[in-house]
Amino acid sequence: MALTTGRRRIVAVVSVAVMVAVTAITAYRVLAPAxxxxxxxxxxxxxxxxxxxxxxxxxxxxxxxxxxxxxxxxxxxxxxxxxxxxxxxxxxxxxxxxxxxxxxxxxxxxxxxxxxxxxxxxxxxxxxxxxxxxxxxxxxxxxxxxxxxxxxxxxxxxxGLFHTGTGDPPTLVVSGPERLAAFAFDDGRELWSTEVDGACRTDVGTTSTGRFAAVDRCAGPAVVEFRDVRSGEPVDRWQPPGVTAEWSVTPVGCVTEGVRCGGLRVTGPSDDGGRGWLLAADGPVAVPALDPSDAELTGEWVVRAADGVVTGGSARDGEEVWRRTDLGTVRIVAVQADRVHLVTETNDLITVDPATGAERSRFVLNVGADGVGWTPGAAYASGGYLALERLRPPPAPDADDQRYFLTSEPLVLAAT
Known part of the structure; x- marks a missing residue:
């Protein structure tokens, strides 16, 4: 009887050990880095x-x-x-x-x-x-x-993730709270790295002139720091003239957000829009046509939609080249090198040429039976396509996703 009880205890101990081992192996397979x-x-x-x-x-x-x-x-x-x-x-x-x-x-x-x-x-x-x-x-x-x-x-x-597009050679710039570094896009080679204090810096993005821009408040008055993308060497520390103690920078004329941007808009706490600057090889150049917050830069052209009027002109001299008053109340949701995308109050998408104002396409952004009773959200344009988030009106950024987005498929994709 004692022998049988001993065997049972041994079997129980072995069984527990096996179960623990199996559980440990399973947990490792599930939780281990992979x-x-x-x-x-x-x-x-x-x-x-x-x-x-x-x-x-x-x-x-x-x-x-x-x-x-x-x-x-x-x-x-x-x-x-x-x-x-x-x-x-x-x-x-x-x-x-x-x-x-x-x-x-x-x-x-x-x-x-x-x-x-x-x-x-x-x-x-x-x-x-x-x-x-x-x-x-x-x-x-x-x-x-x-x-x-x-x-x-x-x-x-x-x-914290920027690049210089498909130029030769393309470069990737990666920004973190403690380090800023650049890598060759084609093979991942580290080109340069430097320690930074992310608590007093704000990334702006890469520029069309081969620089990486950031607002630096770490050592005295705020400046826009420009670094050469390939070497990492600072090439300029620029303070916008006449700015107040508190100001912010918004990149404009970018291929995508923060990528190969052609200009900047500097905004202070009391500015109505701000001051626009074109990024030239020898430094920023003031461009009053870019001052309004509803003005967009695409290449050498500034396009603005305000009060039912859409205009286009030269970024260099501010001369108005074309004007459209027949589009109704529209707002610019995205730009590409050869097209500007505008959405009407009834969610028609109108795409125009930034150089001439000529209409490239116009159609209703309706999918199936979804209708047009929604508010445009974030947008993205590339390769002649536009993707746009559709939000439930009125937009509620602090609400959960079910309330915030129109449907379970809130993105509409269009060819323009």
């Missing part, structure tokens, strides 16, 4: 040739890459689908996941997609295949995933 790369198996989508009009609706915000793919971000995933003019989000063409790190931001240039993660890791993917092209340790961001449900904040305005 990355999963699912590369493309099908053919690379062809470049789309699409007539102007509504393409479809999406649940998440896309980056248009190479005119062929749409790239999206989630809390722990970067993925793509195609073709670019598909009516709905499709099965991922490729996908890349990491755990437990979170996506902080995503940018793309050419066929390279770079994601920045909460642990500072930079991961570059080849958009054509989804394969990892390179990985390096970059400056850790202030936060990980902060975007709302659509992910627009991670792909359209990623904090």
């Amino acid at each position: 990355e999963v790369s699912t590369t493309a198996r099908g053919e690379y989508p062809a470049a789309a040739v699409r007539e102007a009009g509504v393409v479809g609706r999406l649940p998440v915000a896309p980056l248009i890459v190479d005119g062929r793919l749409r790239v999206y971000a989630a809390q722990r995933q970067v993925y793509a689908d195609g073709p670019v003019d598909a009516r709905h989000r499709g099965t991922p063409y490729w996908s890349y996941r990491r755990w437990p790190a979170e996506v902080s931001g995503v940018v793309a240039a050419g066929t390279t997609v770079v994601s920045h993660w909460s642990d500072g890791k930079l991961v570059a993917l080849d958009a054509r295949t989804g394969q990892v092209a390179w990985q390096v340790d970059g400056p850790a961001p202030a936060e990980g995933w902060t975007a709302r449900r659509t992910g627009a904040g991670a792909v359209w305005s990623p904090a």
Whole structure:
């Protein structure tokens, strides 16, 4: 009897040990750092040739890459689908996941997609295949995933993540609370790195003149610091003339937010709009046409929509070149190098040429039976496409996503 009881105890102890071991192994597999790369198996989508009009609706915000793919971000995933003019989000063409790190931001240039993660890791993917092209340790961001449900904040305005476009050679600038660094976009080589105090600096972005701009308040009066993107060397510390003790800088004329910006708008606490500046090779040049907050810069042209009048003129001399009074009450939601996108009060999308004011397209931004009873939110334009968030009126930024966004597919995608 005692022997049987002893055997039972041994069996029980062994069983408990096995269960603990299995639980530990399972927990390790679930919680251990990991990355999963699912590369493309099908053919690379062809470049789309699409007539102007509504393409479809999406649940998440896309980056248009190479005119062929749409790239999206989630809390722990970067993925793509195609073709670019598909009516709905499709099965991922490729996908890349990491755990437990979170996506902080995503940018793309050419066929390279770079994601920045909460642990500072930079991961570059080849958009054509989804394969990892390179990985390096970059400056850790202030936060990980902060975007709302659509992910627009991670792909359209990623904090601390900037680049110089597809120029030769393209450069990636990464800013964190403690370090600022630049990397070669094609292979991830670190070009330069410097310690910074993020508590007294505000990033502005890269400029069309090959600089990286930031507002520096760390050592005395605030200045706009310009660094050479390739070397990291400070080339100018500029203080706007006549500014007050408190002022802010908004980049204008950017390819996407904070990328290759052609100008700045400096705004003080009592300014009506601000003061506009064109970024020239030898320093900022005052451009009064850019002073109003509703003025937009695209290349050498300034376009403004105010009081039912849309005008376009030269950024250099401020001379008005064209004027439209037949478009009704409109507002500019996005610009591209060769087009300006305006939305009417009834959510018609009108696209005009910034040099002439000629109308390129006009149509209602309605998808299915959704109607037009919504308010435009964040917007993104690239490659002749416009993606726009649709919000429930009146917009309630502090509300949950169900109240804030129009539907479960709040993004409307249009070809212009």
